[in-house]
Amino acid sequence: MQIVIASGKGGTGKSTVAANLAWSRAQEAPVTLVDCDVEEPNLHLFFPGGHTDTPVTRLVPAFDSERCTRCGDCGRFCRFGAIAVLKDRVLFFPEICHSCGGCALVCPNAAITERPISLGRIEERHPLPELRLISGVMNEGEAVGIPVIQAAKEAAAGDAAIILDSSPGTACPVIETVKGSDVCVLVTEATPFGLHDLKLAAEVVSSLGVPACVVINRSCGDEDETEAFCREQGLPVFLRIPFSREIAAVQNRGGLISRDLPDWQAAFAGLYEQVIALAEVQR
Amino acid sequence: MKICVTAKESGIDAQVEERFGRAPYFVFIDEETGDAATVLNTGAGGAGGVGIKSAQIMVDNGAKVVITGQVGGNANSALSAAGIAVYTYRAGGSVKDAVAAYQAGTLQRIL
Numbered sequence: 175m176q177i178v179i180a181s182g183k184g185g186t187g188k189s190t191v192a193a194n195l196a197w198s199r200a201q202e203a204p205v206t207l208v209d210c211d212v213e214e215p216n217l218h219l220f221f222p223g224g225h226t227d228t229p230v231t232r233l234v235p236a237f238d239s240e241r242c243t244r245c246g247d248c249g250r251f252c253r254f255g256a257i258a259v260l261k262d263r264v265l266f267f268p269e270i271c272h273s274c275g276g277c278a279l280v281c282p283n284a285a286i287t288e289r290p291i292s293l294g295r296i297e298e299r300h301p302l303p304e305l306r307l308i309s310g311v312m313n314e315g316e317a318v319g320i321p322v323i324q325a326a327k328e329a330a331a332g333d334a335a336i337i338l339d340s341s342p343g344t345a346c347p348v349i350e351t352v353k354g355s356d357v358c359v360l361v362t363e364a365t366p367f368g369l370h371d372l373k374l375a376a377e378v379v380s381s382l383g384v385p386a387c388v389v390i391n392r393s394c395g396d397e398d399e400t401e402a403f404c405r406e407q408g409l410p411v412f413l414r415i416p417f418s419r420e421i422a423a424v425q426n427r428g429g430l431i432s433r434d435l436p437d438w439q440a441a442f443a444g445l446y447e448q449v450i451a452l453a454e455v456q457r
Numbered sequence: 458m459k460i461c462v463t464a465k466e467s468g469i470d471a472q473v474e475e476r477f478g479r480a481p482y483f484v485f486i487d488e489e490t491g492d493a494a495t496v497l498n499t500g501a502g503g504a505g506g507v508g509i510k511s512a513q514i515m516v517d518n519g520a521k522v523v524i525t526g527q528v529g530g531n532a533n534s535a536l537s538a539a540g541i542a543v544y545t546y547r548a549g550g551s552v553k554d555a556v557a558a559y560q561a562g563t564l565q566r567i568l
Contacts, residue, residue: 249513255506258513258535265538267531270506 176336177449178355180379181362182371184342187391187415188361190425192339193220194432195359198442199335200305206333210351211341212294212310212322219428221301228298230310230325231290232273237264241285248277248286269317294322296329306333323350344371344378352379357453358386359445360409364397372400376407387452389445392417412448413441460486460559461520462552467495469552475526478507484552485518488560493552508532515541524555524564536568543568 179192189211196207197220209217218225235248235257246259256271257264268291278286294312301307310326312319330336340351352358358379362372372388379386388404390397393414404411415421415431424434431438463480464471474480483496496518500510508528512535515523523543528536536543544564546555558564 246513246517252506253503255500255503255508255510255513255531258509258516258539260516260535260539263538265509265535267506267509267534270509270531 175334175357175450175453176338176355177453178338178340178352178358178384180340180348180352180358180360180375181342182344182360182373182375183362183368186342186361186363186368187389188342189216189220189339190391190415190431191359191361191389192337193217194430194438194442195446196305196307196337197302197430198432198439199337199446200302201439202304202443203335204304204306204333205335205337206306206308206330208326208330208336208338209307209309210323210326210338210347212312212319212326212347213341215297215309215311217307217339218297218299218309220430221299221305221307223299223301225297225299225309228296228325228329229292230294230296230322232293232321233275233288234268234271234273234291235266235275235277235286236289237266238285238287239263241283242281243283243285245282247280247282251276251280269315272318273321294319294325296322296325298329306330319347320350323347327351327354344374348375349378349382352382352384355384357449358384359389359412359449360386361389361391362400363392364390364394364400366399369400369403373403376409380407385452385455387412387449389413389415391415410448410452413445458488458522459518459520460488460522460524460556461515461518462486462546462555463523463525464495464552467497469493469556471495471552473524473526473546473548473550473552473555475547477523477525477528477532478509478511480511480525483511483514483518485520486552486556506531509535512536512539512541515539522559524559528568533568541568542566 209215249257299307310322
């Protein structure tokens with residue numbers, strides 16, 4: 175079972191929901207939490223402790239200057255402009271290379287081979303006996319994080335219960351994360367911006383054929399428009415996390431409300447049950 | 458020696474384009490013969506790598522000098538590796554005006 179936590183908008187409390195859902199589930203059964211927000215992973219902040227690293231690499235061309243005749247075929251082929259062929263040498267710009275491997279294919283002199291370079295890493299932690307945390311971390315300055323997301327999902331593949339925390343927004347990294355999941359939890363807040371971005375996220379998730387439900391964070395009890403939208407779209411609202419000083423205090427010190435506040439462990443365990451039930455009904 | 462001026466249109470009467478990688482046209486002028494040839498920058502609308510692709514066009518067409526407004530970091534690396542001098546022209550005139558200013562020695566060399 176693969177659950178993905180998404181939100182159209184940053185700062186809605188996606189990581190809060192993911193971390194608390196995983197923590198409360200881990201009290202009963204094994205669960206794997208995967209941080210797919212590879213540009214800014216933050217779930218490990220809830221679970222301090224040591225980790226093991228596995229590098230994530232991508233392939234870029236290596237040019238054999240003996241074999242290369244400076245014919246320029248590779249540079250003409252590269253639609254991203256990562257290769258410039260001068261009279262006496264080849265210039266290569268790894269940061270704009272998309273690792274397609276096409277240059278090696280078109281080289282008439284077999285002068286191009288592919289070599290791995292670092293793109294990021296996968297950090298693995300075991301903060302609780304039943305909780306495995308996998309964080310995808312992209313190197314600073316890297317343009318494309320998709321392979322790190324794929325590696326993080328790959329590291330979790332085969333585990334019984336997987337919770338993926340996606341990056342905010344609706345761009346490629348979110349789609350890569352949502353793809354292949356059984357159910358999506360959309361986290362929103364009852365503001366005009368929250369609703370606007372919830373609409374976009376709901377559209378993306380539905381176009382990927384993943385059933386979805388909603389969690390309203392910082393709920394003030396005045397969320398008619400959000401509720402109306404969810405009704406229209408057939409999106410069940412499974413949990414409301416109130417806007418309260420007590421909850422904010424726990425969050426501010428990096429705590430987990432499911433662990434630190436009575437009732438919230440049961441609330442998140444209940445959310446988990448409802449989410450699983452939704453995935454099974456829709457299947 | 459061949460000079461390239463980045464331009465908004467084709468020909469020596471076209472206005473100078475201040476962007477290098479995204480210049481719509483490159484006008485190549487042969488200083489000895491006075492011949493001018495315009496090359497369409499097919500990569501001008503690309504998502505990225507336009508500076509490097511444009512630098513490649515300079516190399517392929519044998520330019521030794523480029524006159525433009527400014528160049529970005531990657532284009533800068535490629536042009537300097539290729540030993541091509543870059544001069545900045547921001548007076549808003551035509552390709553012809555830019556070449557005249559270069560020949561009069563009034564342009565600032567940026568690379």
